[in-house]
Amino acid sequence: MNLTITVEDDVLRRARIRALEENTSVNAVLHDYLRAYAGTASGKAAAVRRLLELSRNCRSGRGQSRWTRDELYER
Numbered sequence: 001m002n003l004t005i006t007v008e009d010d011v012l013r014r015a016r017i018r019a020l021e022e023n024t025s026v027n028a029v030l031h032d033y034l035r036a037y038a039g040t041a042s043g044k045a046a047a048v049r050r051l052l053e054l055s056r057n058c059r060s061g062r063g064q065s066r067w068t069r070d071e072l073y074e075r
Contacts (some may be wrong), residue, residue, distance in 0.1 A: 015029070032045065
């Protein structure tokens with residue numbers, strides 16, 4: 001099914017730029033959003049989106065800690 005929407009030129013331009021940066025398309029982003037909005041997205045896709053959202057909004061950090069590669073891979 002096709003859908004026609006009206007979007008301001010600058011909004012669409014910025015959305016296209018962001019989609020290119022994320023190696024996707026505005027169409028794919030809208031498709032995924034509408035599936036999630038309608039409650040029909042697969043559990044895995046919804047979980048990935050939620051994880052990415054949490055990651056973007058996370059305010060935690062590692063503090064002042066610095067590790068070397070060897071320290072990270074010590075067993």
